[in-house]
Amino acid sequence: MPDTITQSIQDYLKHIYELNEHGGSASTNDIAIRLNIAPASVTGMLQKLASATPPLVIYKKHQGVTLTKNGEKAALEVIRHHRLLETFLVTTLGYSWDEVHREADKLEHVISEDFEARMAEALGHPTRDPHGELIPTADLVMPVDESCPLASLRTDETATVRRVSDDDPALLRHLREIGVVPEVKIVVKSYSEFDGNLTLQVEGQKSNVVLGTAVTSQVFVDK
Amino acid sequence: MPDTITQSIQDYLKHIYELNEHGGSASTNDIAIRLNIAPASVTGMLQKLASATPPLVIYKKHQGVTLTKNGEKAALEVIRHHRLLETFLVTTLGYSWDEVHREADKLEHVISEDFEARMAEALGHPTRDPHGELIPTADLVMPVDESCPLASLRTDETATVRRVSDDDPALLRHLREIGVVPEVKIVVKSYSEFDGNLTLQVEGQKSNVVLGTAVTSQVFVDK
DNA sequence: AATAAAATTTAGGCTAGACTAAATTTTACA
DNA sequence: TGTAAAATTTAGTCTAGCCTAAATTTTATT
Structure with missing residues (x-):
């Protein structure tokens, strides 16, 4: 090192x-x-x-x-801290998913390996954080992510929301409101050539919603 | 500021x-x-x-x-963070009381006011940390501490353990073992002029214990 | 009260990690 | 393919917070 x-x-x-x-x-x-x-x-x-x-x-x-391999290990260590912390803050202290990012950004640098292990244990060794992002394993391997941008779907395709980008709190609040959260199923009802808008039917929501690429490029799904 | x-x-x-x-x-x-x-x-x-x-x-x-008044407020803010964190780590992540100090020493500087408030809420607004030390209030007032060193007691005096110094993990483990923890009642059975040793009867313990001043000066009690 | 020891301050330096301004290299496009 | 724009690097500074060595002040002891 x-x-x-x-x-x-x-x-x-x-x-x-x-x-x-x-x-x-x-x-x-x-x-x-x-x-x-x-x-x-x-x-x-x-x-x-x-x-x-x-x-x-x-x-x-x-x-x-x-x-390098060394650099990646160090990076994954920090990312693991960050994502475990986000999960921990949501489940233990009632943070909402748009509030955890800043806090985790500071804490990720100072917690001990013991703290990391205790969190993982208390949370039941989660594989994803509240935004659906994959958590590197304890031995610092990043699981493979199969998901693709929601923006790449077309009419009549169905998919399951896997993760959403976590760095814009306002976007996160909006997504929560319209029900676009991890593990929810969606159906593409229509696609607009011109602006890239997608009309979606979201599982558990009464009415359809139209989303622009600014949003659909930040949401990732499994077909 | x-x-x-x-x-x-x-x-x-x-x-x-x-x-x-x-x-x-x-x-x-x-x-x-x-x-x-x-x-x-x-x-x-x-x-x-x-x-x-x-x-x-x-x-x-x-x-x-x-x-100064300003310096004291800043100090109390950090101390409040530290003691709330110690309490939080013990109750939420199962840390033992000799392990929390180092972790809290790092975290105390980076948590937000929101984090502080959420911890206090989740813990039911505690007034003392796991070592019995008083936690400054949310508006940064340090409660008055009435306790006196165990070392100052003499034969036949009784008292309740209020707090113990938290900076020596080995001492903390020893105190836990012999049952000298906050809120426990003790009776001084004898005092030695020469070495300052106290023989104590500790509530909940079968046999008496003899403690030197290295220990009794670090334990504080209310008579 | 003199002087030795201990505590404290001054002076000068170092490193990490940022900055600005200017120089250079790469890229893009006419 | 030449030239302007964009990206990047170099060079030179700055600040925070630590260090050592030497000077000074305070305290303790005879």
Whole structure:
């Protein structure tokens, strides 16, 4: 492991992990935006992470970074903390799913391994957090996610909501209101070529709902 | 309030508060020992805290520091966090009373006011933590503590254990074993002039126990 | 009261992790 | 394929909070 993995480094690794999940390598700019710091600051840190012993990222000038095995383990540790904490806060302290993110973002860096283990135990070793996101296992393996964006469905397709993006509290409140939450079944009644709107029938809801891509791109389903 | 109250500053204030409780002002050295840093570093921080706007401590060269009203409020906020967290960890995650201190020391700096309020609510607004220490109220008032050291009792006196010092896990485990925990009644069967040993009859325990001052000075009772 | 020991402060330095401004490289597009 | 825009890196600063060594003040002891 590197000299020490600070809270700041944990944040870098977590966001690089998430960026790596989508497009291959994480760009300086994207990292800077997510961490809300100047791009120049990111460059400095990436160089440091790349030359740590052992290296936490693979970095080539002007080409962004990828996590090494070590970097990924450290990232998954933080992500596991985060998602267990979100679950814990909801079930134990009655937080709603749009309130947990900020709190977990701070706590994830300071809880002990013992705390992590006790939470997992108390929660019955959950595999998903309140937003349906997969929780890395205790030995730091991220389960495979099969889900696809709701936006990719077309008329008459049916699916089960699996997870929703957790970083916009307002969106989360809206989704809760219209019943679009994990494990709920939906049917696509129609699709609009022009704006990408989907008209959905949501399990347990009396009337259909029309959602734009700003929403449907943030909701993931299993067909 | 000062520019920002960092985690480091919170730690200073917390320890100064505790030192102020005993002897009047907190000395540079005592603070350095508690924080495990060099005395010279403490001097620097004290000067900074004294010239913050508003000042958090009153500092006179070579004479230690006292908290201002603002400094005390900030200290009590941290102490309230700490003691609520200890209680929460014990009741919710099954921690034992000798394990909670370290965890609470990290968490106390990062939880939100919302988290604090939810814990207090979930725990039924407790007034003491698992070690019997008083929890500052939500409006940051420290309740008055009437208890006196067990070491000050003499033969035939009876008392109720109110609280025990929480910073030595080994001592805590020992006290738990011999049944010396908050709310338990004890009777002093004998006192030794020479070594200060007390022979105690502890409520709920079959045989008496002999305790030295290293222990009896850390246990506080109400007569 | 002199002086040694202990406590404290001053002075100067270091590291982590951020910043801005300027230079450079890459990308996009006419 | 040349050039402008965007992205990235370099260079130089800054702050917080710690450090050591040396100087000073206080306290304790003879």
